[in-house]
């Protein structure tokens with residue numbers, strides 16, 4: 001089995017460039033973990049080509065959660081490849097508006113009001129076809145040698161993947177000068193998010209792949 005990371009970027013994220021780490025798990029087939037934003041579809045396709053695949057080859061798409069920076073290309077890839085989309089049974093994929101306060105954001109990020117407003121506007125203008133989920137999971141199932149773990153908090157049906165060595169976390173944790181819990185203003189339930197974060201960092205992983213953050 002090969003685990004490849006396709007590194008993409010989101011510009012204008014509260015005054016910074018936010019990394020997106022889409023994971024390709026290669027065994028008998030090809031499984032993508034998350035799909036990035038619609039504007040990154042060409043880059044994602046290029047990333048797949050660099051590791052010897054095309055969008056046609058995707059067999060499964062596992063969505064850690066419903067946010068557009070993760071689910072944004074799932075439906076179009078499903079159309080192209082007839083991949084099956086997998087997500088947690090509690091996750092709602094209906095696109096929603098983000099209503100954030102500058103005061104909440106500036107508590108965690110060094111961002112000007114202009115950068116804040118331009119980011120919120122950009123995020124709320126992202127349009128994409130919501131994915132049709134083919135397979136709903138509870139957590140505990142296995143896919144391509146990974147166990148699916150339900151880690152609620154960032155969203156109700158957030159999932160992570162662990163195979164005893166590699167931990168793929170989605171947004172249940174992030175790396176930004178160190179391993180950190182997800183940004184609280186984006187979390188559905190902060191208490192649950194911290195509990196899930198503490199659980200994940202207690203796992204005996206050797207390789208950590210957050211969706212947002214540097215890899216080592």
Ligand SMILES: [Zn+2]
Pocket residue numbers: 065067154171186
């Ligand atoms: Zn998220």
Ligand SMILES: [Zn+2]
Pocket residue numbers: 067069070171211212
């Ligand atoms: Zn995200």
